[in-house]
Amino acid sequence: xxNKLNVxxxxxxxxxxxxxxxxxxxxxxxxxxxxxxxxxxxxxxFIRNQKPNAxxxxxxxxxxxxxxxxLLDKLRSTVLCPxxxxxxxxxxxxxxxxxxxxxxxxxxEFAKWQKGYSPxxxxxxxxxxxxxxxxxxEEPAVPLNEQQLETKMRELVQAEFNNLxxxxxxxxxxxxxxxxxxxxxxxxxxxGKIIGKKFGASEDSVxxxxxxxxxxxxxxxxxxxxxxxxxxxxxxxxxxxTVYEFVFFYKQKLISHFx
Numbered sequence: 001x002x003n004k005l006n007v008x009x010x011x012x013x014x015x016x017x018x019x020x021x022x023x024x025x026x027x028x029x030x031x032x033x034x035x036x037x038x039x040x041x042x043x044x045x046f047i048r049n050q051k052p053n054a055x056x057x058x059x060x061x062x063x064x065x066x067x068x069x070x071l072l073d074k075l076r077s078t079v080l081c082p083x084x085x086x087x088x089x090x091x092x093x094x095x096x097x098x099x100x101x102x103x104x105x106x107x108x109e110f111a112k113w114q115k116g117y118s119p120x121x122x123x124x125x126x127x128x129x130x131x132x133x134x135x136x137x138e139e140p141a142v143p144l145n146e147q148q149l150e151t152k153m154r155e156l157v158q159a160e161f162n163n164l165x166x167x168x169x170x171x172x173x174x175x176x177x178x179x180x181x182x183x184x185x186x187x188x189x190x191x192g193k194i195i196g197k198k199f200g201a202s203e204d205s206v207x208x209x210x211x212x213x214x215x216x217x218x219x220x221x222x223x224x225x226x227x228x229x230x231x232x233x234x235x236x237x238x239x240x241x242t243v244y245e246f247v248f249f250y251k252q253k254l255i256s257h258f259x
Contacts, residue, residue: 172213
C-alpha cells in the first residue's frame with residue numbers, strides 16, 4: 001500500500017496557501033505536498049495528469065476562469081479512478097453553497113469563519129481518514145462488464161467533448177460519441193452506416209452532421225482552448241480536422257485511459 005498521501009492545495013490566498021503547505025510539510029512521514037494551485041483550470045489539469053490522493057479546495061478562487069465550484073463540476077463529469085478525496089475550505093456561510101458543494105463531490109467541508117478553524121485542523125482531518133483513502137485506492141478493480149465499460153467510455157468521451165466545446169445542440173455530437181466508441185472497439189466498418197442504422201438516419205446525413213459539429217467547434221472555439229484540449233497538431237488557419245482525424249484522436253485517448 002502507498003505509504004504517503006499526496007495532497008494538492010488549491011487556494012488563491014497566499015497566507016492560507018502557505019499555512020496549509022507548512023502543515024503538510026510538517027507531516028512528511030505521512031503526507032506529501034503534490035502541488036499548489038491558485039486557479040481551477042490549473043488544478044483540473046493537475047488532477048487529471050498527476051492524480052493526487054487528496055485535494056484541499058478553496059471555493060472562492062479569484063484566479064483563472066473559474067472557482068472551486070467549477071472545479072467540482074468538472075471533476076464530477078470526468079472519469080478518474082480513483083477520484084481524489086476532496087476537502088472544501090470556504091468563507092461562505094451559505095448553506096445552499098455548501099450543500100451544493102457536497103452534492104457535486106466534496107467529501108468534507110471546513111468553514112474558515114467558524115471559531116477555532118485552523119489549517120492544522122484540515123491536515124489533522126486528512127491524517128485521520130488517510131488509511132481509508134489509501135485503502136480504497138489499493139482495492140483491486142472489479143472488471144467491468146460490457147455494458148458498464150461502454151457507459152464509462154461514453155462518459156469519458158462526453159467529458160472530453162464538453163471540455164473542447166463541442167455543442168450538444170449539434171446532432172453530430174451524439175454521432176461523434178458513437179463513432180469514437182466504435183473506433184475504440186476496433187470497429188473498422190463504415191461508422192456513418194452503422195450509426196445511421198442505429199439512429200434511423202442516412203449514412204450521408206450522419207457523416208455531414210459529424211463534420212458540421214467539428215467545423216462549428218473550430219469556428220467558435222478559442223484557439224488556446226483548442227490547443228489545451230485537442231493536442232493533435234492543428235492545421236494552418238485553424239482549419240478543422242476531418243471526421244477520421246477527430247475520431248482517431250479521441251480513440252487513442254480512450255485506449256490510453258483504459259489501458
